[in-house]
Amino acid sequence: MCPSKLIVCILLVSVSAESGSESQATQLQVPSTPSRKEPSPADFQFLITGGYRPETNDLVKYAVMLRTGKPKKFFGDNHQCAGVIFSQRAILTAAHCMFYKQQKLKPKQLMVVAGTPKRLVKGVTTQIMESEVVLPHPKYNKNAHKYDIGLILMKKDLSLGAAVATMSLYNKAPVAGVKCSIVGWGTIFQHGPLPDEAINADVEILPDSFCKKLAEWSNVGMLCAHNKDNSDVDSCQGDSGGPLICDNMVTGIVSFGIGCGEPNSAGVYTDVYHFRDWITKNSCPLGTRPAWTLLLLLLLVLLGEPASATS
Numbered sequence: 001m002c003p004s005k006l007i008v009c010i011l012l013v014s015v016s017a018e019s020g021s022e023s024q025a026t027q028l029q030v031p032s033t034p035s036r037k038e039p040s041p042a043d044f045q046f047l048i049t050g051g052y053r054p055e056t057n058d059l060v061k062y063a064v065m066l067r068t069g070k071p072k073k074f075f076g077d078n079h080q081c082a083g084v085i086f087s088q089r090a091i092l093t094a095a096h097c098m099f100y101k102q103q104k105l106k107p108k109q110l111m112v113v114a115g116t117p118k119r120l121v122k123g124v125t126t127q128i129m130e131s132e133v134v135l136p137h138p139k140y141n142k143n144a145h146k147y148d149i150g151l152i153l154m155k156k157d158l159s160l161g162a163a164v165a166t167m168s169l170y171n172k173a174p175v176a177g178v179k180c181s182i183v184g185w186g187t188i189f190q191h192g193p194l195p196d197e198a199i200n201a202d203v204e205i206l207p208d209s210f211c212k213k214l215a216e217w218s219n220v221g222m223l224c225a226h227n228k229d230n231s232d233v234d235s236c237q238g239d240s241g242g243p244l245i246c247d248n249m250v251t252g253i254v255s256f257g258i259g260c261g262e263p264n265s266a267g268v269y270t271d272v273y274h275f276r277d278w279i280t281k282n283s284c285p286l287g288t289r290p291a292w293t294l295l296l297l298l299l300l301v302l303l304g305e306p307a308s309a310t311s
Helices: 005-014 276-282 291-303
Strands: 063-068 079-085 090-093 110-114 127-136 150-154 179-184 199-205 222-226 243-246 249-257 267-271
Touching (some): 079 249, 110 150
Antiparallel strands (some): 079 090, 090 150, 110 127, 127 150, 222 267
């Protein structure tokens, strides 16, 4: 939990506060024979195909669209990635969504759009937020797929309501067989058009014994999932950074996969439970610290002791 604004204001009077593109998509490939050429990172595409539109979409309120620059012709034509609302100020997404042509995007280049199920329609519940901090995981390598997770801290708080809501992190290590859902505005088939309205799809977490057959797979901080009854169901281009939702909690972040809905394959997701400490630690707005740190500093100030920087 982020420290309260009241404590922050008190401390700012006494002590100085410590300030503290979807790039090229990846394709996940499963070699069918030992002689098959292994894919290089350049062959990959970051990835809802085979999905559906529910009469009432109860999941889209947790998701946001990430957009780069200004629209070229109309609202929504600059869709880049997706994300999930972790707090009123913090968006959880994929680290690769924070890069374009190998360069990290600046906060002013990434806009967060919440409360709008339709990509091309700016409605009364739509909130367009400016980014203040773009924070990929420090171990993320844009030429690989490990640690594909990041946080966007917005300049202002989102207004929560029926169309915009926060989602908690999965509270245990995910296991095979758990039924989940994905939601996003990604292409409806590989290299196909982006939909206007958000699409849902149902998948199931797979065992590591299956996932480890996938190219670029790592058993550290990754999980994979697909629909056992329909291989067409998958995340696709434009869904990157969006949530894998299990038991009404965000369990994974769309990361990469081989094409979209390929047989004998699966989508790969960043395991948020694995990164829960990093997420919690870095999701507070600039100029704030953990509550216990602020209380300690305040106590030191009141006692007249010199306050040393604590992180």
